[in-house]
Amino acid sequence: MARSTFGRTLADFVVRPTDGLWGVAPGTELTFWSAADGGDQYTDLINAMGAPATTIVTDENGAIPLFQGPDGVTAMWADAGGTRRARIEAHQDGAGGGGGQPGTALGWLNVLDYGASGDDSTDDTVAIQAALDACPMGGIVYLPAGAYRTSAPLTIPPAVTLQGTHTNLMTVPGLVDPPCYIKPLPSFVGGAVISFLDEIDGGYSTISAEHRIVSVMIDGSDLTEPGTDGIRARGNIQNVQLRDVTIRRVTGAGVHTEFNGGFYPYSWRLTRVMVDNTGWHGFAFEVMTDISLMDCQAIGCGASGFEIANAANSHAVGCRAEWNVGDGWHITGDWATGTGSGGMLVSGCSTDRNGANGFLIDATGNPVLQFENIHTRRDGRNNGAGGGNYAGFACNGATVPVIVGLLTCYPGVDDDGTQENSPQFGARVTGCTYVSVDAGFLHADTAGWSDGGGNAVLRRGLNIAERTGGTADPVDAFAPPTDVAGNLNVGGYAALNSGQSNGQWNIWDGGPKALNLGSAGGGIAIAEGANARMGTSTLAAGTVTVANTSVTANTRVLPFRQAAGGTLGHLSVTKNAGVGFTITSSSNTDTSAVAWVLLEPA
Structure with missing residues (x-):
């Protein structure tokens, strides 16, 4: 029989979901048993130094050092002196001997088996890349707790998970939390800490797809080279998933996708991705079709939080942009006009204290951009x-239709109470083709709603x-509920029970019955009195002069004989405007009573 190797892998933690959360502190002495409760203790162990041992002590990060179990045992229950035990499993195939051979049990490759140290000082680039290159498609390269320093980009091959x-x-001062991150050295050189390569640059025999990064943090706080992204992808790279990923203090963008060889990345899923204090945009997507952003956040970035230049058929749900130097969200670029083009749905997303607008939409093309349940707060900080004419939600020169459901804006100052109140406007629309905002509550420093002019159609709900x-x-x-800026189009009947209007009515229908009084006895009533548009007078010696300052040079005066008197004649009118x-x-000798109506040409 042969001994199996344990520790320094997923076995450090829980490997059965039913076991629940189980962790130990640094320097804890562990015993190992044959059952979750009771059972026999395994005392025939061999520690990392090759010496016999009955117990194993966790290292400075609370991880279990490499050790070998008894002959033929591939799973044990670890006991740290608490109320329950955790099951751990071997990560080597039983070859035994402790020869440091890389383990591949269940498709997992441990970077420590390839020479990585995770000690916050050793350059682990070669070791981690060796594990990534050795990993079969569908496999997982595992980073145990530690701080892994790198000096060049790491490349994740297709269908491999890191x-x-x-x-x-985010890093919180005083928080006790074991380190688990990739941290480039000050000497790092390269365009990104982690790269995905397409077929062209990677030389792959298949389409570059199905890369995964799960529970990984990139800490770029020691980077000195400008423009280094956290994660970068160029070209036809499909179906990537980033889940529970944090990228902080890189000098470029947090996540950056771009064109290569006529192709762009597409169909990505980003879930719980945090980008914190980068030198450029938090998320920079260039023609990124079919992406989904779920619970992602960009905070404190040096440009926009989300810079999206055409993301046809995409979604952003529950995402946040806060304290970025530029716009919180900048949705821009040419979204095209063909059948293959498409818009984007942004739902349940928010902004806070961004330097420019919370949202800025200046995209061109014909697809619809739809925004639902948008919450903006304290944007337009403007240093x-x-x-600065900044707004919680701004559309400027957009030719795409922009449809907004519920929109809110709330102003404010910095957290310490200093600086000026902002934003200047809640929603501001300038020079756009079609923008419709259905409902909302817009509180801003100068105006909640602002029509900047030059809009073809601007509808306020x-x-x-x-x-x-x-x-x-x-x-x-x-x-009031019926206050509408712009046009209110009603299909079918509009029942106006109040019967009141305090503004001009226009009927643009070109039919011969544009105004139809369809009920028997229905008629038109026009007020009479001083300077009114209808009245009566009596001719004296065949004439009468009516004072009425509403008469213009174009007024049509329609006289009617109400009651005959004297010798009748033909009636005529002369006007004196004003x-x-x-x-x-x-x-x-005509002394008839006459009536008159004043009309204006449309």
Whole structure:
């Protein structure tokens, strides 16, 4: 029989979901048993130094050092003196001898078996890349807890997963958490910490696809070379998944995709990806079709949080852009006009205290961009000065149709109470082809709603309320439910029970019955009185002059005989614009009562 090797792999932690969460502190003495409760203790162990041992002590990170179990035993239960044990399994095929041969049990390759140290000082680039290159398609390269220093980009081959133990969302001073990250050395040279290569650059015999990064953190705080991305992909690279990934303080973008050889990456899924304080955009996507962003965040980045230049048929759900120097979200580029083009759905996403706009849409093309349940807050910081015509949600020169469901904006200052209140506007639309905002609550420093002019169609929904000023003493401008800026199109019947209007009505129908009073007895009533548009007068010696300042040079005066009197004649009218008009009969003995109506040409 042969001994199997344990430790320094997934076996350091839970390998059966039913076991629940199980971890140990550094320097803990572990015993090993044949059962989860009771059973026999295994004491015939061999430690990493090749010496006999009955117990194993965890290292400075709480991980289990490499050791060999008893002959023929491939699984044991570890006991750290707590209330329950955790099952661990061997990660070597039983060859025995502790010869340091790389293990491939269950398709897992441990980078420590390929010479990596994870000690926060040794250059582990060659060792990690060796594990990645050796990994078969569908396999997993495992990073146990540790700090892995690199000096050049790591390349993940197609259908290979790079997986760590856990991911810190952000570095928190004083937080006790074992390190598990890739940290480029100050001497690092290369365009990205991790790269995906297409068939052209990678020389692969198949389409480059199905790469995975799971529970990995990239810490670029020691980088000195400018423009180094966290993760970069060029060309036809399909079906990539990033899950529970954190990228912080790289000098370029957090995640960057770009053109190569006439192709772009597409069909990616990013779930719980955090990009923190990068030198450029947080997420920079160039013509990235069929992507899904779920619970992703860009915070403190040197340009825009999300820079998306055409992402046809894509989704962003529950994502956040906060404290970025530029726009929180910049949706731009040519989205095309053909049948293969498409728009994007952004739902349940938010912004906070970005330097420019929360959202800026200046994309061109014909696909629809749809935004639902958008929450913007304190954007337009503008280096603390506010103003700048920035808005929580801005559309500027967009030719794509932009459809917004529920939109909110809330202003504010920095967390410490300093700097100026911003944004200047809640929503601002300038020079766009078609923008429709259905409902929302827009509170901004100067105006909640702003029409910047030059818009072909700008529709404001029935239920948008506005506020201006600071949050402590805002000035309300609550619009009534039926207040509409622009056009309100109603299919079928519009029942206006109030029967009131305080504005001009226009009927653009070109039919002969553009205004139809369809009920028997229905008619038109026009007010009479001083300077009214209808009235009555009586001829004296065949004439009467009516004072009416509403008369213009184009007014049509329609006289009617109400009651005959004297010798009747033909009626005629002369006008004096701004003063009135005179009705004259061809008979100077005509004393009839006459009525008149004033009409204007449309």
